Amino acid sequence: MNGTILRFYVHEKRIHKHIALFEWLLEQAKKLGIQGGSAFRAIAGFGRHGVLHEEHFLELAADMTVEVEFVVTEAEADGLLALLKKERISIFYARVPAQFGAIEGDR
Template sequence: MTEGYLITFFTQRSREYDGKSLARWIMDEAMKVGVRGATLSTAQEGFGHDGRYHSNGYFDMQDPPQKLTMALSEEECEAMMALLEKNDLKVFYTKSEITFGFSSDR
């Protein structure tokens, strides 16, 4: 078992960085850092800090909200946050302390 953090980043599909969606860019960088896994989910609807609704509906299909979740060790978490800071990216996130591992590790 490992002590660490559950990090969830929130963004929209239309938000891009370095030629790809921001969520995909973060996921690709997480792989380079050695993160063991990440889950990217696209939501039906939500609203952001700007008060705008984002949805997967007919008129807003290009801008649905996305959520990228990762279970990270302390070192991986520090590396991911440093990476965002280095690239001057402002991304809303939540961070919770967790214990994680595989069921066979008990």
């Protein structure tokens, strides 16, 4: 099947409607009928401002990037992006063409 990988990059402490934005994204995708999504926490990285962020042992206040990823149809990607525009959420994303499917086996 042809579609797209849609990735969003947000700070883990960013809040929207009283919950973490990455959780809100997953909830909204589920409500839109998207069949799955995942959130991955970075261990280090830098963004457009060039500041290196990394977590240090015993650091409680880290605000690392979370990547929220969906493998979806073009229509599902369009729907999720339209929702974000409607909600007026500033967010960086990457949209990459993809072929996807599932292999069924005994396990």
